[in-house]
Amino acid sequence: MKRRLRDVPWAIAMLLPSIALVAVWTIYPLVKAIQFGHLTCDVTGKKCRDVGWGRYWDVFTSTQFQHSLGVSLKLMLLTVPTGLVLGIGLAVLADKHLRGIGIFRTIFSSTVATSVAVASLVWFVLLQPQIGVLADVFSGWFPVLKNPGLLNDPGTALLAVAFSSIWANLGFTFIIITAALQSVPRDLYESAYVDGAGSTRRFTNVTLPMIAPTLLFVGVVLTTRALQTYGEIALLTSGGPNPEKPTTTIPYLIYGRTSLIHTDLGTKSAAAVLLFLLSLVLALVQFRGLEKRVHYGS
Amino acid sequence: MRTRHTLAVLAVASLGLVAACSGGGDITDSGSATTAGSGSTDSTVADTSGATTSAESTTSVAVDSLPDCPTDALASASGTVEINFWHGMSGPLNDELVKLADAYNASQTKVKVSLVQGSYEDTADNYFAASQGDRPDVVQLPEYQVQAMTDTASIVPVGKCIESSGFDTSAFLPTALAAYATSGVQWAMPFNISNPVLFYNKKVFTAAGLDPNTPPKSLDELRSMSKKIVDSGAAKFGLALESGFDSGGGWYVEQWFAKAQEFYVDGDNGRTGRATKVLFNDQTGVDLLTFLQGMLNDKTAVNVGDNSQSGYDNLLKLADQTEPAAMTINTSASLGPVLQVLGTGQFPNINADDVGVGPMPGPDGKPGMLIGGASLYVVDSGDDVRTAAAWDFITYLVGAQQQSEWAAATGYVPNRTDALTLDPYKTTVAKDPRFAVAYQQLVDTPDVPTSAGPVVGPLREVRTVLANAVASVFNGTDPKTALDKAAAQSNGLIADYNARN
Numbered sequence: 001m002k003r004r005l006r007d008v009p010w011a012i013a014m015l016l017p018s019i020a021l022v023a024v025w026t027i028y029p030l031v032k033a034i035q036f037g038h039l040t041c042d043v044t045g046k047k048c049r050d051v052g053w054g055r056y057w058d059v060f061t062s063t064q065f066q067h068s069l070g071v072s073l074k075l076m077l078l079t080v081p082t083g084l085v086l087g088i089g090l091a092v093l094a095d096k097h098l099r100g101i102g103i104f105r106t107i108f109s110s111t112v113a114t115s116v117a118v119a120s121l122v123w124f125v126l127l128q129p130q131i132g133v134l135a136d137v138f139s140g141w142f143p144v145l146k147n148p149g150l151l152n153d154p155g156t157a158l159l160a161v162a163f164s165s166i167w168a169n170l171g172f173t174f175i176i177i178t179a180a181l182q183s184v185p186r187d188l189y190e191s192a193y194v195d196g197a198g199s200t201r202r203f204t205n206v207t208l209p210m211i212a213p214t215l216l217f218v219g220v221v222l223t224t225r226a227l228q229t230y231g232e233i234a235l236l237t238s239g240g241p242n243p244e245k246p247t248t249t250i251p252y253l254i255y256g257r258t259s260l261i262h263t264d265l266g267t268k269s270a271a272a273v274l275l276f277l278l279s280l281v282l283a284l285v286q287f288r289g290l291e292k293r294v295h296y297g298s
Numbered sequence: 299m300r301t302r303h304t305l306a307v308l309a310v311a312s313l314g315l316v317a318a319c320s321g322g323g324d325i326t327d328s329g330s331a332t333t334a335g336s337g338s339t340d341s342t343v344a345d346t347s348g349a350t351t352s353a354e355s356t357t358s359v360a361v362d363s364l365p366d367c368p369t370d371a372l373a374s375a376s377g378t379v380e381i382n383f384w385h386g387m388s389g390p391l392n393d394e395l396v397k398l399a400d401a402y403n404a405s406q407t408k409v410k411v412s413l414v415q416g417s418y419e420d421t422a423d424n425y426f427a428a429s430q431g432d433r434p435d436v437v438q439l440p441e442y443q444v445q446a447m448t449d450t451a452s453i454v455p456v457g458k459c460i461e462s463s464g465f466d467t468s469a470f471l472p473t474a475l476a477a478y479a480t481s482g483v484q485w486a487m488p489f490n491i492s493n494p495v496l497f498y499n500k501k502v503f504t505a506a507g508l509d510p511n512t513p514p515k516s517l518d519e520l521r522s523m524s525k526k527i528v529d530s531g532a533a534k535f536g537l538a539l540e541s542g543f544d545s546g547g548g549w550y551v552e553q554w555f556a557k558a559q560e561f562y563v564d565g566d567n568g569r570t571g572r573a574t575k576v577l578f579n580d581q582t583g584v585d586l587l588t589f590l591q592g593m594l595n596d597k598t599a600v601n602v603g604d605n606s607q608s609g610y611d612n613l614l615k616l617a618d619q620t621e622p623a624a625m626t627i628n629t630s631a632s633l634g635p636v637l638q639v640l641g642t643g644q645f646p647n648i649n650a651d652d653v654g655v656g657p658m659p660g661p662d663g664k665p666g667m668l669i670g671g672a673s674l675y676v677v678d679s680g681d682d683v684r685t686a687a688a689w690d691f692i693t694y695l696v697g698a699q700q701q702s703e704w705a706a707a708t709g710y711v712p713n714r715t716d717a718l719t720l721d722p723y724k725t726t727v728a729k730d731p732r733f734a735v736a737y738q739q740l741v742d743t744p745d746v747p748t749s750a751g752p753v754v755g756p757l758r759e760v761r762t763v764l765a766n767a768v769a770s771v772f773n774g775t776d777p778k779t780a781l782d783k784a785a786a787q788s789n790g791l792i793a794d795y796n797a798r799n
């Protein structure tokens with residue numbers, strides 16, 4: 001006990017750098033945003049007056065926020081499960097001791113070195129309806145590629161964005177899951193094999209439980225990323241096509257080029273805080289819901 | 299444990315449901331119910347809670363109460379004065395601006411200017427958020443920020459600098475100066491100017507039996523020529539339309555109102571008093587959108603969607619190999635890049651020499667254009683010497699020789715007539731008259747109050763709202779219905795802005 005007490009100053013000293021960073025870059029802005037959420041301010045954000053905490057409810061129930069909430073949730077449902085399944089699939093495929101497997105691992109993980117901006121621009125150019133390669137080659141089968149273009153059609157715009165997003169995130173998912181696969185003890189597979197388990201059985205009964213903590217982690221990260229999707233929207237659709245705005249995610253609603261609340265510090269902050277709460281609740285639900293089924297090993 | 303998380307999920311789900319059922323107002327109205335004292339949560343777009351506040355803080359600015367511009371303070375300064383300049387030029391435009399600033403620093407020893415680059419939006423955001431000590435000495439902001447900048451009460455109006463230094467403005471385009479003046483106060487100095495022009499494919503004109511050197515001037519000509527092009531099979535479409543908020547969905551509509559010599563917002567476009575509502579849902583607006591919708595309906599025009607994404611989808615429609623359009627409207631600032639790209643010869647149906655440039659067609663074919671681009675503000679640092687230094691730098695950037703170099707290198711329009719007689723711009727225009735079209739349509743602009751564009755706090759947001767309406771009209775919505783809805787939402791935004799500022 002005494003020893004423990006003696007360690008406290010040291011512990012604090014060691015933690016101080018992290019605490020300072022988190023306080024300055026996360027806690028302080030968060031507190032500020034929560035405060036601004038019930039104020040209404042002039043353009044400089046300096047002359048403000050109180051409009052009450054009801055602002056949060058007004059923003060939450062507003063047509064635009066509800067619409068963007070739907071878009072963000074849809075995008076999450078489109079990207080997270082697909083991203084996870086594809087990531088596991090590619091990782092399992094590449095988890096073989098074959099000659100030249102390194103080449104495939106490099107290819108599969110390459111998108112991790114691609115920023116959202118670069119990935120989006122690549123797809124933007126490919127999908128360009130007038131002179132883009134995909135429109136030129138495939139518009140015979142898929143006229144939507146040309147007229148009005150995948151990103152310009154309200155029915156396909158979100159799918160196209162989701163596709164680009166999945167593609168860009170795949171490298172990250174692949175690397176993390178590959179690392180998890182490699183840490184699964186080989187003797188587990190061997191004993192399962194001896195016990196007569198086939199490859200499907202070995203995957204469901206050995207691999208999946210062993211990499212479950214990693215899947216939970218990847219799932220939470222992908223969910224948060226999906227809710228915070230901004231770069232893809234800014235570069236691919238600007239939240240459009242208008243007037244349906246099927247790709248205006250919550251972050252884009254808050255500070256996109258076409259945001260109506262972009263210069264309204266109070267409303268903007270309230271919406272941002274709501275996004276934070278949403279991510280928090282979803283992360284908690286994921287942890288609570290899956291924790292029991294996740295085996296962290298000994 | 300299990301039940302607890304199930305409960306959490308249920309709670310979240312039901313919250314979403316409750317919210318989805320409760321109708322919901324407009325997000326821009328949030329919080330206003332409290333201030334207005336009305337219990338209505340369904341106040342939506344037409345809410346005018348700020349109207350009374352704005353009425354008080356309106357109109358004529360007392361020039362005497364604005365900060366002075368002691369331009370002679372620089373002479374008494376000891377040593378070199380260091381000033382900062384925040385600007386929104388990127389890519390090749392940034393390179394050119396850096397060149398000009400370097401030349402300025404090398405030309406004298408009194409002032410040394412340092413540049414900070416960002417987008418227009420970032421520059422504005424950073425400027426608004428900064429406290430006095432953190433602000434630059436000179437800031438470049440686009441034309442839609444005039445109201446917001448005056449509301450920051452942080453600038454020295456350049457009009458005061460012009461007065462105290464006896465700076466000669468006689469060579470400047472009157473419309474360029476007027477764009478940055480309200481209630482008789484010249485707030486900023488126009489620097490980089492652009493406006494929309496008509497781009498067309500001369501080869502298609504020839505193939506359709508039209509004179510490739512006579513582009514349409516009026517909207518009626520635009521339609522009849524488009525019909526001829528489509529009927530002759532010279533191109534699939536006559537005109538490529540788009541609905542970006544910085545272009546076809548917003549800015550061009552403002553231009554069309556100026557051409558029709560109509561105000562776009564009240565308060566004489568916000569020039570004589572603070573604007574409180576938009577006027578774009580009047581007959582002029584309805585006629586205009588009905589006309590464009592008609593062209594889409596009879597397939598003489600094609601809608602390429604929201605152009606704000608790339609800024610060149612409509613231009614690429616001219617280069618489309620299977621379904622090209624013959625004409626489109628785009629900012630004059632894109633002429634340089636367009637000729638550069640087409641000059642590579644990668645598009646078989648149009649090369650750089652095939653590009654024709656004409657004035658933007660308007661309702662009656664009358665000339666008239668609003669100033670686009672950006673201007674330079676002197677920031678009130680509270681330090682006379684720095685204010686004087688900022689003004690000295692601005693006078694350099696808007697000098698005739700510098701404007702000639704800037705315009706020749708960038709494709710922007712010079713802000714003064716004497717820049718035309720100086721090289722390199724003189725040679726550029728002589729070699730390729732297409733670069734003079736944007737300039738000429740500004741010179742031809744009549745000197746009437748409607749030739750100064752709308753000044754209203756949330757102009758950018760109003761453009762976004764209108765772009766939405768234009769997009770839905772392009773999809774078939776009745777123009778009057780769409781414009782009325784957009785006007786109501788815009789008026790709500792303006793009322794909210796005026797109440798806050």
